Amino acid sequence: MYDNEKIHILTILVDNEPGVLARVIGLFSGRGYNIESLTVSEVDGKRHLSRITITTKGAQTIIDQIMALLGRLVPVHHVVDLVHHMPFIARDSVLAKVICPLDKQKELCDHASSFGAQLADKKGDVMIFTMTDEPERIDSFIKSLRNQGSGQRDIDVCRAGIFALDYEEQALQKRKHEADVAPLALTSS
């Protein structure tokens, strides 16, 4: 998937404050760029930092430009395009709801575990599976659920979206440093 020239995974560390997501997203929507997937969550409660992960497709020059503009937003601390630039690991998570008669459930459970998915819960005919894996593996799991057994079955799916991390040590080290930066005197305007 990442061999595709056009796929980019941006990981953006931001201050967790109102409006920050709108600022980030605005740089994409203002250009008519589609976001393929988006995840956001606070990752450092003490310093109120959130990580935003955006998967998008687009020409390298435009992505570079969006990244530069992201970098100049006040609440943005750090922007990286993981794809093509550094070793990284990417995952997606899914919840999939399937309706399956009781007598076929064992078979379906076996099928799911062959993908590494787990049964999260079930109520009567309704089974909910979950799985965290590489995005393509999630794709094939979902496809297989639709096609497993006889004929097409309808399923309901909720995906978390791609989330990713690099293997860099530096970023962590640097952040430790940042906490010790000497206070900056207010220069008069």
Add this chain to the structure above:
Amino acid sequence: MAITHRSRNRSRSASSGATGARTLSGAQIVLEVLAEQNIEVIFGYPGGAVLPLYDEFFQRPSKTMRHILVRHEQGAVHAAEGYARSCGKVGCVLVTSGPGATNTVTGLADAFMDSIPLVCISGQVPTHMIGNDAFQEADTVGITRPCTKHNYLVKDVRQLADTLREAFHVATHGRPGPVLVDIPKDVQIHTAAYTPLRRDTGAVRFRYRPTTRPESKKIHQAIDILAQAKKPILYVGGGVINAGGDSAAQLQKLATKCGFPVTQTLMALGAFPTNHKQSLGMLGMHGTLEANMAMHQCDVMVAIGARFDDRITGRIKDFSPHSTKIHIDIDPSSINKSVLVDLAIVADAGEALRALNQVWQEKRIAKPDIKAWWQQIDAWRAKKCLHYKNSTSTIKPQYALQQLDARTKGRDNVFITTEVGQHQMWAAQFMTFKKPNRWMTSGGLGTMGYGLPAAIGTQIAHPKATVIDIAGEASILMNIQELSTAMQYRLPVKVFILNNQYMGMVRQWQELIYENRLSESYSASLPDFVALAEAFGACGLRAEKPQELESVIDTMLKTAGPVIADIRVDPLENCFPMIPSGAAHNEILLGNEDSDTANSTSEEGMVLV
């Protein structure tokens, strides 16, 4: 690729320590922070959602800050821009919620494009009513997000002081820009402990810390490139003006030391004296032949605080094809945006110039021998690209400006603002700019209606100066109400209208690109500008013949109060040189003899603006 432009921590409380804490209302806190920031003027317009703030003005008149009541909130923002650009300080605006805030949008977008430091405070409906379609509610932070450098909605009075402090910091640091702070009415009324800012302890640490100092290694690399140059050019942008301090002096020092030609963008005019022998004048769409040809043919280009705007570059793929490009800019996102450069230096233009001068000196670099290059430039200069055919019966707009320039030359303090259109380009071509901060024009957004309020802001900053708005008759009508502001505060601004009865710039494009189909570009039913001036209580003057110009200009300059001078110029004059959209620099059109070729503007050019 990793981008970490700056290391930041969350903004620490600026009011650390309990020394001198007082309990104040939000409105009082706003005024205290404005005083902390040494704000002398705020341009504003009242309304329901800012009544607590206006009541403070009434009850405790400030000794250090004046409120200037404008006639339209757009005017407030442009006035603050004129103020900021002419004196290098941050401009301040205060408006009410809903329509007050939406009226500022054009001004904010203008300041954003031209990197002007502003703080705009807007009132908002009370916090508990936000989102309820309350009376005069608008999603101000949502609407202004893409046209401000940053904006805030303050929901807790305890965060008000630090938010405002950060707003001023963000507006004035890095690449400057407008910042909006939206303050709901209840937050203006609620109270909180306020601790005065103590600058001496250095207790404030802001999370926003852009890089301003150039990397020394890159400065050395730049000097090595400059020293080798055979056909160099310094391409100077508004960043040199924004950098303030002695940046313009540093530029002049560098230019004199290396002896290179200097061309300036519309935003930069005055950063380098336009009458200096090394000045090639303005470049770009209506720039001089010598500037554009030199940009096209140079072997080394140093862009200093300039952003390779499409009005500058023309057709990108043919832009300066043979040069090594060095780009100095404070905004990393400006680098490699449209033109790929060979050496990028992220820094404040002033600091970079200082460093270049220092290294040039340390290395004892001899003035490069570029005689052949100057000979080539002189050959281009000899074409006299700004030449126009004068007339004894009709006032040519260029002639009117030459007269204005000549008759203001003796004055020390002349500030020029403009509206947008042909008159703006002619002003850039024909007026002389010897110092920075004397030229206020809407460059990036091209906002008609900018010039009069900007002149008002400029006059507030420089009460004794001569401030002239060079206007078109269409543009001036977009914010003419501000003449009333000028009257109220006795601001003797001069509005010099080059009245050609057309939206001249639109007509020119229609003539050159749309086979003279003049769709809706004629200004029918124009007012009698002399009577209009008089209706406001100002002085109205008119010149219809070239012979009348001299005395009209002199009377205008002598008059103590605001003046509108209606200069009736040739309605069909075109502004040349012109590089049609989508053309390359060396495809520049000169005056009338060339106008046939103009019709050949490519289809590609027609889609460009």
